[in-house]
Amino acid sequence: MDYYISDLHLGHANVIRWDKRPFDSIGEMHREIIRRWNRTVTPKDTVWLLGDVAWNTKTAQEILPQLRGTKHLILGNHDKQSEEFFSLFSSVRELAVLKDQGQQVILCHYPIAHWQNQYRNAVHLYGHVHNTQDDAAFLHYGAYCRSMGIPFEAYNVGCMLPYMDYTPRTLAQIREANRTERT
Secondary structure, three states: OEEEEEOOOEOOOHHHHHOOOOOOOHHHHHHHHHHHHHHHOOOOOEEEEOOOOEOOHHHHHHHHHHOOOEEEEEOOOOOOOOHHHHOOOOEEEOEEEEEEOOEEEEEEOOOOOOOOOHHHOOEEEEOOOOOOHHHHHHHHHHHHHHHOOOOOOEEEOEOOOOOOOOOOEOHHHHHHHHHHHHO
């Protein structure tokens, strides 16, 4: 099974305040992310992390080995570009194009206005914009495109979003959680 999640920001204490994350400390956030991840992901699953995984390599080295599944990184702006950090993942890329249950999926840390095979029903998953005005603007843009008949199926998989709930999600779960916004 393929799972997706973005913007864990492990080891980044200020993100608790910025995202209004429901944790009293960075330790509590780490424990909850590990618990929710391992409750969902099995060792045979694949998880695509869409950037901003950890604030520093030491924290990544402590926590990532505790998380089940094969982990692939789509680079984010806060990811440390070092061999030590990269060695924690099965692959490291700027962008990925893959098939999930026959569905083409375009993965990038950043929201893309127009992506490969958008007109052939490819889905775009992204992070980076958290729960900010940037995300609201991208959602507005997507709604405008759809109103003009332009296919636009893109989803923010930031862990802090209510439907993500600090838990990796499947494409089917992501689509279902966002269905009400599109109808």
